[in-house]
Amino acid sequence: MDLEYGPEYQDFTKEVQSFCEKYEGLSFTDGSNNPLGSSGGSGGPKMSRSEWQKTLIENGYFARSVPKEYGGYGGEADILKSRIIAAEFSKSNTPGPMGGQGIDMLVPTLLEMGTKEQKEAYIKPTLHGEMIWCQGYSEPNAGSDLASLQTKGELVGDEWVINGQKIWTSTAQYSQMCFCLVRTEPDAPKHAGISYLLIPMDTPGIEIRPLVDMTLKAGFNEVFFTDVKIPRDNIVGKRGEGWAVANATLGHERGSLAPPDATMNRVNMLMHLMKEETLDGKPLIEHPIYRDRLMQIQGKVLAQQSHALRLLSAKLNPGTDVKIGKMIQKLTGTELRHELEGLAIDVMGEIGTLYEDSPHLKNDGTWQFIYMYFLGLIIGGGTSQIQKNIIAERGLGMPKEPKVEGA
Amino acid sequence: MYFGLSEEQSFFQDNVRKYLEEHATLDNIKHIANGDEKNLSAEIHQGLLNLGMNGLLIPEEFGGLGLDLLFAAVVSEALGGGAGPTPFIAPYVMAPIAIRHAGSVSQHENYLSKISTNEYCFGVGFSEFIGKRNDAGITFSDNVLNGRAMFVLDAYDATHLLLADEKGQIFVVDARSSNIEIVKLTTVDKTRQYSEVICKNLEAELLENSSDSTDPIIQAIDAGRIMLAADSLGASQTMIDKAVDYAKERKQFGRAIGSFQAVKHMCAEMAADLEPCYALVWHAAHCHDHSPEEARLMACHAKAHVSEMSKGIAKKATEVHGGMGFTDLLGLHYWFKRIGLNRQILGSPELIREEAYKTQV
Numbered sequence: 001m002d003l004e005y006g007p008e009y010q011d012f013t014k015e016v017q018s019f020c021e022k023y024e025g026l027s028f029t030d031g032s033n034n035p036l037g038s039s040g041g042s043g044g045p046k047m048s049r050s051e052w053q054k055t056l057i058e059n060g061y062f063a064r065s066v067p068k069e070y071g072g073y074g075g076e077a078d079i080l081k082s083r084i085i086a087a088e089f090s091k092s093n094t095p096g097p098m099g100g101q102g103i104d105m106l107v108p109t110l111l112e113m114g115t116k117e118q119k120e121a122y123i124k125p126t127l128h129g130e131m132i133w134c135q136g137y138s139e140p141n142a143g144s145d146l147a148s149l150q151t152k153g154e155l156v157g158d159e160w161v162i163n164g165q166k167i168w169t170s171t172a173q174y175s176q177m178c179f180c181l182v183r184t185e186p187d188a189p190k191h192a193g194i195s196y197l198l199i200p201m202d203t204p205g206i207e208i209r210p211l212v213d214m215t216l217k218a219g220f221n222e223v224f225f226t227d228v229k230i231p232r233d234n235i236v237g238k239r240g241e242g243w244a245v246a247n248a249t250l251g252h253e254r255g256s257l258a259p260p261d262a263t264m265n266r267v268n269m270l271m272h273l274m275k276e277e278t279l280d281g282k283p284l285i286e287h288p289i290y291r292d293r294l295m296q297i298q299g300k301v302l303a304q305q306s307h308a309l310r311l312l313s314a315k316l317n318p319g320t321d322v323k324i325g326k327m328i329q330k331l332t333g334t335e336l337r338h339e340l341e342g343l344a345i346d347v348m349g350e351i352g353t354l355y356e357d358s359p360h361l362k363n364d365g366t367w368q369f370i371y372m373y374f375l376g377l378i379i380g381g382g383t384s385q386i387q388k389n390i391i392a393e394r395g396l397g398m399p400k401e402p403k404v405e406g407a
Numbered sequence: 408m409y410f411g412l413s414e415e416q417s418f419f420q421d422n423v424r425k426y427l428e429e430h431a432t433l434d435n436i437k438h439i440a441n442g443d444e445k446n447l448s449a450e451i452h453q454g455l456l457n458l459g460m461n462g463l464l465i466p467e468e469f470g471g472l473g474l475d476l477l478f479a480a481v482v483s484e485a486l487g488g489g490a491g492p493t494p495f496i497a498p499y500v501m502a503p504i505a506i507r508h509a510g511s512v513s514q515h516e517n518y519l520s521k522i523s524t525n526e527y528c529f530g531v532g533f534s535e536f537i538g539k540r541n542d543a544g545i546t547f548s549d550n551v552l553n554g555r556a557m558f559v560l561d562a563y564d565a566t567h568l569l570l571a572d573e574k575g576q577i578f579v580v581d582a583r584s585s586n587i588e589i590v591k592l593t594t595v596d597k598t599r600q601y602s603e604v605i606c607k608n609l610e611a612e613l614l615e616n617s618s619d620s621t622d623p624i625i626q627a628i629d630a631g632r633i634m635l636a637a638d639s640l641g642a643s644q645t646m647i648d649k650a651v652d653y654a655k656e657r658k659q660f661g662r663a664i665g666s667f668q669a670v671k672h673m674c675a676e677m678a679a680d681l682e683p684c685y686a687l688v689w690h691a692a693h694c695h696d697h698s699p700e701e702a703r704l705m706a707c708h709a710k711a712h713v714s715e716m717s718k719g720i721a722k723k724a725t726e727v728h729g730g731m732g733f734t735d736l737l738g739l740h741y742w743f744k745r746i747g748l749n750r751q752i753l754g755s756p757e758l759i760r761e762e763a764y765k766t767q768v
Contacts, residue, residue, distance in 0.1 A: 001477055001693045002409045080408060271767075288761075295760035299712035302705070306410075306686035313410035320411060328679040388675035389668070396651050396674055399666040 003309070005080055013084050019059060020092035026052065028095075036100035036132065036171065041093050053097060053129045061085050062097040063127045066111065071124030079315050087261070100171060102126040102133030105249045106179050109196075113237050113245055118198070122177070136166040136180030136199070136223060137246065144386050146181075147191045147243060148407075151225060153182035155232060160184070160197060162205075162228040168380065172208045172221040175201050185240045196242035198234040205229070215372045216356075257377050258333030260304035263340060266370075267301055270294065270344045273362060277348065290347045297340050304332060324395040331387040334377045341371035412481060412689070420481040422458055427489030430454055433738045439492045440597035440741070452493045452564070460495065462523045464503045469515065470523035471503075476630055480692040483634040487641030487749075490741045492598040494530075494561035496634045498522070501560075501627045502529035502569055509577050509614035509623035518567075518579065526566070530582065531631075532559030532604055533571040536624055537754045545572050545606055547613070551586075552578060552606040558752060562589050562602035570604065570611070575621035578611040586610070596748035598741060628753055629706035630695060635749045636688050636713035640681070642742045642749070643717045646724035647677045649739060653728050664727075673723045680716040687712060707763035711756040717746040 005013075025044025037049060047055070056062035057073050064082065066072020089096045097103075107126055110119050125131035142149035151164025162182055172178070178199045185193035199206075205228040210218035237245040271294060274284040284290050307325065314320035344367040345352035354361045355368050378384050392398040412420070430451050438444035463479050465471020472478075479500050486495055499522070506518045521527040534557050535544045545554035556570045565582045572578075580587065588605040617623045651674050654665030664670045691709035694702045721743045725732035732739050750756065 001411065001413070001689065001697075003693070003697075005408050291764055292757060292760055295708075295711075295763050296715070298763070299708035299715075299760070302708050303683035303687040303712055306690035307683035309410045309690065310686040313408060317409060317411075324678055325682050328682050331675075332679050332683065385668075385672070388672040388679075391675035391678055392665075392671035396678060398651065398655060398671050398674060399663045401666055401668065402662060 005084075009080055009084060012081055013088065016061070016085055016088040017092075019061070020088055020094040023055075023094050025093055026095055028052070036103075036174075037098035037129070038095035040095050044093075049098065049129045052095065053127060056097050057127060061089075063107075066107065066123065066127065070111075070119050071127045079312060083312065090261075090265075098129045100132060101135045101179075102131065102175075102177070105135065106133050109179070109236065109245060109249045112248055115233075117233070118236065122198070131177060132171060132175045133177045133179060134169050134172040134175040134201070134221075134223075136169060136178045136182075138168045139165060140167050144383060145407075147194065149181055149183060149194065151180070151182050152186070153184040153195060153197060155184070156229075158232050159229045160232060160234065162197070162199065162225045162230070164225050166223040166225075167211070167220070169208075169221045169223045170219060172201070172223050173210065177201060178223070179236075181242050181246055184242075188240055191243045192240050194242035194246075195239050196236040196245040197230065198236065199225075199228065199230050203228050203230060213372075213376060215369055215376075219373075219376070257330055257381065258337045258374075260301055260308050260333065260336075263333070263337050264301050264305060266337070266340055266344075267294070267298055269363065270340070270347075273344065274347055277351075277362070279349075284347050293343055293346070297336070297343055300336055301340070304336060324391065327387070327391045327395050330382065331384050331391070334374055335384060338371060338374040338378060341367050341374060345371060410686070410689070412477070416478055416481050419458075419478065420485050423455065423460075423482055423485040423491075424489060426454055426458060427451075427485065427491050431489050431491055431493075433741075436490055436492055436598060436741055437738065442597075448492050449564070451491070455491075455493055455495075456525060461499050461525060464500060464507075465519050465523045466507070469519035471519070475692075475696040476500075476633060477689060477692040477696075479630075480633055480637040480688055483637035484641035484688070487638030487643075487742075487745060488645045490598050490642065490645075490745055494528070494564060494600065496631055496638070497531035497560035498529045498565065500634050501531045501533070501631045504630045505531070505569055505577055505617075505623055505627035506614065508626045509617035511615040514579075514612075514614060528561075528565050528567070530559050530562035530565035530568045530600075530602070530604075531627075532556035532562070532568060533577075533624060533628060533631075533753070534558040535573055536571045536575050536621075537628065538758055539573060545570055545578075547572055547576060547578060547611060550610065552580065552609045552611045554606060556604045556606070558592070559589075559602045559604045560752070561600050562604060563591060563600050568604060569614075570606070571617075571624055575617060575624040577614040577617040577624055577627075579614065580606070580609055580611045584609055594744075594748055596741075596744040598745060599748060601748075601752075625703070626695075629703060631753050632706050632710035632759070633688065633691050633695060635753060636684070636691070636709040639713050639717040639746050639749045640684050640688050642745045643677075643681050643684070643713075643720040643724075646720055646739065646742050646746075647674070647681060650674060650677070650724040650727035653731075657729070664729075670727060673727055677720045677723050681720060684713045684716055703766045704763055707759045707766065710754065711759040711763065714746075714750040714756045718750060721746045 025041040027040040027042055027046050028049050029046050030048045060073040060075050063072035064075050065077035068074035107123055110123055139149050153160045153162045178201055180197050180199050181194050182197050183193050184195040205226045207224040209222045211220040211222055213219050277284050311322055311325055314322040351360055355365050393400055435447055439448050462471035463474050467473040543555050543557040545552050545556050568580050568582050570578050586607050586609040590603040592601045592603055594601050654670050655663055657664050687709050691705035694705045731737050
């Protein structure tokens, strides 16, 4: 056990800190509302989002291991440096890089499986925040059983003609492009009939309808495709290989939904709130039952933070067996965050139910919002029940459910 | 940066595991639990001493190995995994740490060297400092102890005991004195020893540095708690392994019961609950030696959190086994009960979480 990063990383931490100081309070000239990035601060320098992305890349604080020719920094992947960058940015009032499905999922997929032309065409504008992507996976009748999807793609001449419907499509209304799973081989077995297509969102025949979720925000959309025509080369991998292409990056999404350090920040925020708020004249923290519940959650989050260190170490030291350790992250991380936000609501009682712009609202109403939002994350990206199947079948080697004929 | 066990730690743990697999077989555990094989327990204890279990935490200058607490934690995990019917936490973890922190130079010389040569074997009774039940408690005056210490660990094979009063002063007493009465307490867990100790004008030696600071006793209790967490971690893993194996083999309705989601999800939940406990226990043990500012909070949460997770696992793993899980025949209950005992000793989860909070005020 050795939890020190070493002197090279201490120097790097200082370098990142002085960068963050220089850009503290940075605000964006192209508006503070962007669903994929931090809203920015005030009192610091001003620049556009794209300029900020480029600045981060030039300094090696973003897209660190993406080759230069595709718009990245072109350095070695360094897990500890990535961790230091994330930690220092979150400590200071400096906006981090944009995220979103293009950056988090499409770029790694193209780097691994895209053609040279695709890499050249898409990676740089995506990293620069000039090309936003949405993910066209789920359909009304293909949720947990994603591979049963029915949106159809037919090759007519040199074009794919796409018909069907996608659902739960976040950020579709802001996107220039969609990476989409489409059934192109109707006669092949379920998993072998899918292709991974890249669809420009301004193609005629695409209709986007916002879907309001329980938080009362339109976080999702339904996307309808009617005779949408795209070039035949807009495919990643070969025909019928889309399932494998998609699976190459799905694991990436599952890990990053609920980082325990962020959950611990909320625990600390809740503890602070419980010292300020009073019930019958006594701070909430002085009420033993609430205090004990807070301590229970703190223990769980500490366990997840230690677990994250173990997984980090496993990345740095190949050969360490953490198979189940990785599989549990989505399940345990999202459930715990939901539980924590729910505890905050409980300790506030009636005040905990206030929402939107109500008087007496605490912490901008984030407790209720995140409580509900995380229920969405518990369901999305593979429900908790699907996660348990994965842990049991792939992690513990338990037998699968017998297949139903024709499914 | 490396977060995990060293090769030496894994190797030592494997040795303890293998020894227990061979010698603490389920049959042997049953004999020990039923009290019909008095020597078996002593043989297993001796076998583990031959591996060097007693000297792990004793500094090299006193004949020990001078290792850190993580090393002891992986041993404790192996003992929990094998339901090892042998003293460990009191004589070889809490006692050395208490003496190291509370003892004077001459007390170090006298006691630590004799633990490493096996001349002395300590039981430990610190329960009244943690939480005094009813009329328990000992008082010290004129160099003698009077009163009762409850829930003393590993007292009946001990040559000496460490007892503490409510203020956290630690005393060495002779376990074979005629002024001491050691009453065996029968708990659900028959793989470990638990006693009540009654002192009547019992001659006692104060560990010198424990009179002006509670730091020594807290160090020893924290270490003991991390050991109990590690023991429950090992016991829980054994219960999960047994449940998963059983669910793969047992057939009902023409299929392995593990193919039913109701059963498979219980197994996945157990694995998801336990997996982060490894990191928590290792991290807590590491902080105990290397990061004093985090050590208290980590030790408290390790014990409380692992106790909660293990309680759920003990129940679910038993349920996965159906009726067989409930029988004495299968012996799964030895682990269920070990987890049950670990949860209560040196502070139950509610008491410990209150301590965890107080460390942050």
